Structure formats: C-alpha cells, structure tokens
Amino acid sequence: MASRICDSVLVTGSNRGIGLELVRQLVDSPSPPVQIFAGCRDPSGPRSQALQELAQKHRDVITVVQLDTTSLTSIAEASKLVETKLKGRGLNLIINNAGVNVPGSLAETGIQEMVDVYTTNVVGPMLIVKDFHPLLCKAAAQFPHQTNMSCKRSAIINVSTLLSSITRCPENFSVSPMYPYRVSKAALNMLTRCLAEDLKKDGILVMSLHPGWVQTEMGGPKAPLTTAESISGLIKVIASCTEKDSGTLLDWEGKNIPW
C-alpha cells in the first residue's frame, strides 16, 4: 500500500485552480491524509461550489474552513477550528497556495497594486505560519523519527513561481513584466528562506514550490500544463522532500530554481 503523504494538511485558497486540484488529488490518492482542511474565503459563495461538492463526497476527510489569509480574525478562527478537529494531534503540512496577480507593467503599477499583491502573497503566508506554528511544532514532536524532516512530519510549502527568480528574470521579463507579482513572490521566497532557518530547531521543513505555468484563472488558457498534470508532479515532489530541500525553490518536477 502506498505511504500516506501526511496525516493532516491545510491548503489555502482551495476553492478553485491549483488549490482545488491539490485537495482533489490528495483525497483521491491511494492513501489519503486522515484530515484535509480546505481553506477558502467564501465557503458558501458560488465560487466554492466545486469544493463543497468534493467535501460532501469525502465528508470524513475534508473540512472546508473559512479562511481569508489577509484577515487576522479569519486566521485565528480557522486555527481554532483546525485545532479542535485535530483532537490533540498536530498539523503536519500547510500549503500556502492562496495568491493574486494583477496586470503589472510599470505604467499599470502604483502603491495600491504593490501593497495589495504583497499583502496577499507575502503577509498572508507569514500570518498563517505565525498562528499555526504551535500546531506544526506539535506534529513535529509527535513524529517517531525526531531527526528527519519531511512533509509527513511537519512542513510549510509556499507556492511561489519561476517569475520570482531574480537569476532567471532576464529570460522571461519581457513576456510577463508583472512588477507587483514578481516582487511579492521574490519576497515570499525570502520568507521561505528565513522560516527554514528559524524553524529548523522545531523540525519543520519549509520550502517554495513552482507549480509550472498552469491553466487556471491566473495562468490563463494558453498555459501548457493542466492542473491535473501540475499537481500530480507537485504531490510527488512534496512527498519526497527531506531536510536537504528545506529553504529551496523547486519546480513541479523537482528541479531546483535559482533564487
């Protein structure tokens, strides 16, 4: 029987796109997590219908959690609910997937665009980690092999992008200038790097992952990858990560992307 990727996982922004497909493939895997917490900011709204249907079908595994990653109140209530549902166990894995992009040439970008995108793409994941840190520590402490790091034990995955790479910028800038998005995701990578150093002592693995260019509302219809293709790769990468990967940026095929 295939090994379980982890016992419990929280996915933010899981009502559509990459987040929804992550929840779908995790629950449909041969050995699904015991508990999947599917965060979305408007659980009863029309954009959450597909997630609600999936959750209905897998009631014993999926809990839909109201979670606006830019709201302190929403994060605090979500972490309380997750803690209650875990019944004394820790939370193994957080996938900070919720993210936004806006048209972002120099001419199109002002204070509001920079601040809004930064708030969702950087401040949100940071606040989530702060609030859920005790539950991740608890999961790490409960793991039998105390020296190993893995997503099975305790981990944070920040969904980043190739466009965050300062090294690779010259080869893709003209196709997608996107100032607010690129700058925010480069900052998200620094958050990954800082957290990887900081949380090493707790046994928590932290990394950034690039899902590829994917057909979602954000990726658009010209993207070469379907969500199914991207996520099946991402899940393999997530399942195989160890401490040597903590603090790195990998793509959906497990290849390293330079900062």
Ligand SMILES: NC(=O)c1ccc[n+]([C@@H]2O[C@H](COP(=O)([O-])OP(=O)(O)OC[C@H]3O[C@@H](n4cnc5c(N)ncnc54)[C@H](OP(=O)(O)O)[C@@H]3O)[C@@H](O)[C@H]2O)c1
């Ligand atoms: N698609 C690509 O080609 C691609 C490539 C590289 C990286 N990525 C990254 O992958 C992640 C997912 O992207 P996607 O393509 O699936 O985008 P998407 O289709 O636009 O979906 C974005 C998701 O994030 C949620 N979200 C946005 N702001 C939120 C907030 N404040 N609180 C909670 N949820 C929030 C959205 O919820 P609502 O429905 O409520 O708006 C939605 O569920 C993002 O971090 C993105 O940067 C995507």
